[in-house]
Amino acid sequence: MTDYHKMWNVIGLDLEKHDKLLNVLRAIYSDVYLSQKNRPKGMEYFDFVISEVHGLRIKELLEHKAKGGKVVGTFCVYVPDEIIMAAGGVGVGLCGGTQFSIPDAQKILPQNLCPLIKSAFGFKLAKICPYFEVADFLVGETTCDGKKKVWEILNDYAPIHVMEVPHMKKNRDKELWFKEVKAFKEKMEEESGIKITPELLEEKIKLVNKKRLALKRIFEVRKALPPPISGKDALLISQIAFYDDVERFTKKVNELYDELEDRIKKGIGIVKKDTPRIMICGCPMALPNWKLHHIIEESRAVVVCEESCVGTRYFTHMVKEDCPSMEEKIKAIADRYLKINCSCFTPNEERIEQIVQYTKDFKVNGVIYYTLQFCHTYYMEFIKVKSALKKANVPVLEIITDYSPGDEGQLKTRVEAFIEQILQ
Ligand code: BJ8
Numbered sequence: 001m002t003d004y005h006k007m008w009n010v011i012g013l014d015l016e017k018h019d020k021l022l023n024v025l026r027a028i029y030s031d032v033y034l035s036q037k038n039r040p041k042g043m044e045y046f047d048f049v050i051s052e053v054h055g056l057r058i059k060e061l062l063e064h065k066a067k068g069g070k071v072v073g074t075f076c077v078y079v080p081d082e083i084i085m086a087a088g089g090v091g092v093g094l095c096g097g098t099q100f101s102i103p104d105a106q107k108i109l110p111q112n113l114c115p116l117i118k119s120a121f122g123f124k125l126a127k128i129c130p131y132f133e134v135a136d137f138l139v140g141e142t143t144c145d146g147k148k149k150v151w152e153i154l155n156d157y158a159p160i161h162v163m164e165v166p167h168m169k170k171n172r173d174k175e176l177w178f179k180e181v182k183a184f185k186e187k188m189e190e191e192s193g194i195k196i197t198p199e200l201l202e203e204k205i206k207l208v209n210k211k212r213l214a215l216k217r218i219f220e221v222r223k224a225l226p227p228p229i230s231g232k233d234a235l236l237i238s239q240i241a242f243y244d245d246v247e248r249f250t251k252k253v254n255e256l257y258d259e260l261e262d263r264i265k266k267g268i269g270i271v272k273k274d275t276p277r278i279m280i281c282g283c284p285m286a287l288p289n290w291k292l293h294h295i296i297e298e299s300r301a302v303v304v305c306e307e308s309c310v311g312t313r314y315f316t317h318m319v320k321e322d323c324p325s326m327e328e329k330i331k332a333i334a335d336r337y338l339k340i341n342c343s344c345f346t347p348n349e350e351r352i353e354q355i356v357q358y359t360k361d362f363k364v365n366g367v368i369y370y371t372l373q374f375c376h377t378y379y380m381e382f383i384k385v386k387s388a389l390k391k392a393n394v395p396v397l398e399i400i401t402d403y404s405p406g407d408e409g410q411l412k413t414r415v416e417a418f419i420e421q422i423l424q
Pocket residue numbers: 075076077078114115116117143144145146147283284309340342343344372374375376377378
């Protein structure tokens with residue numbers, strides 16, 4: 001195994017703390033992922049990516065920077081990847097998914113704040129995330145209140161550009177968002193020194209659409225009875241989508257898709273045909289948050305869909321291709337991103353309708369609605385989701401949790417009881 005300590009030292013990581021983090025992650029990964037039986041062979045690539053996520057990928061990003069390219073840290077699926085790439089940049093997701101960094105964050109941030117925000121902030125404060133350290137600048141957004149205010153504090157540690165995401169989808173909101181996307185293109189041009197041409201943008205629009213399509217195909221095969229891949233593995237692929245090289249990732253996901261199709265033809269499932277099928281809806285699960293999937297799949301059920309930003313919200317809509325002018329291309333990008341149904345929007349009926357539709361498409365036996373503590377918008381939106389699922393006759397369990405292992409026993413008991421109820 002390559003020793004990356006010299007590289008980590010150069011980028012300014014706290015080596016001792018970072019070593020501890022890696023040891024914790026390796027142990028969890030081995031327990032949650034490598035213990036699975038009958039995994040598709042194509043998952044070997046994703047295991048490799050995880051084993052090198054703070055090593056080889058960081059080396060690649062440093063090489064990219066050495067050639068003059070920019071690395072841009074993002075926290076939300078509203079930030080348009082196509083624009084970052086058209087300016088020769090690489091986008092990396094910086095949302096935090098581990099309890100490990102939270103005590104550091106709480107030295108500054110309040111305790112009663114969403115763990116995803118605290119975990120990310122703690123990474124920067126403790127200097128244990130190499131992605132934060134190699135990022136030239138960060139892009140925040142005005143989605144939820146917690147994120148909005150943390151950018152002001154994070155700005156003391158790293159330069160940050162904030163995109164104003166509207167909270168409604170009226171014409172005036174669309175106009176505002178179009179201007180924000182345009183301003184982001186200008187920001188990327190200024191940072192990179194590269195003039196984004198219509199040709200460059202078109203090329204990247206097509207590239208990112210291909211990546212979305214590859215992810216969509218993985219979700220399509222999960223509709224099979226039984227699914228050919230576990231929910232944990234599908235989640236891992238969605239999480240890696242925020243870090244890996246876009247072309248390589250797309251190729252590997254498509255290869256995996258071919259293998260999964262073959263499995264379906266041969267009748268090879270990851271579980272037995274009558275295994276209860278669960279859909280998870282709600283807050284995103286940033287790497288390495290595998291807590292709920294692991295509990296569900298250890299409880300004789302299988303996760304077949306994530307209605308989440310590490311799931312359907314990431315890939316569902318494509319950017320319209322071949323728009324003639326730059327103005328129209330920017331509009332196509334703005335339109336696509338504004339279709340994402342984050343609970344920060346009001347009203348958000350399309351999300352509710354999509355959830356009900358997914359329960360049919362993925363032949364779901366039960367929904368687990370997942371809210372991170374102190375995430376008010378997803379929490380509140382559950383009221384409407386619950387009522388729509390009741391009408392559709394789909395059982396639902398609400399889970400509100402954080403990243404700590406403290407409630408795992410209690411969650412397991414609740415999930416098992418829910419699955420028992422489905423089985424009856
Ligand atoms: S588009 S879900 S990635 S904002 S940070 S809202 S969990 S309280 S991450 Fe998100 Fe963009 Fe929306 Fe998706 Fe709640 Fe926590 Fe806020 Fe969060």
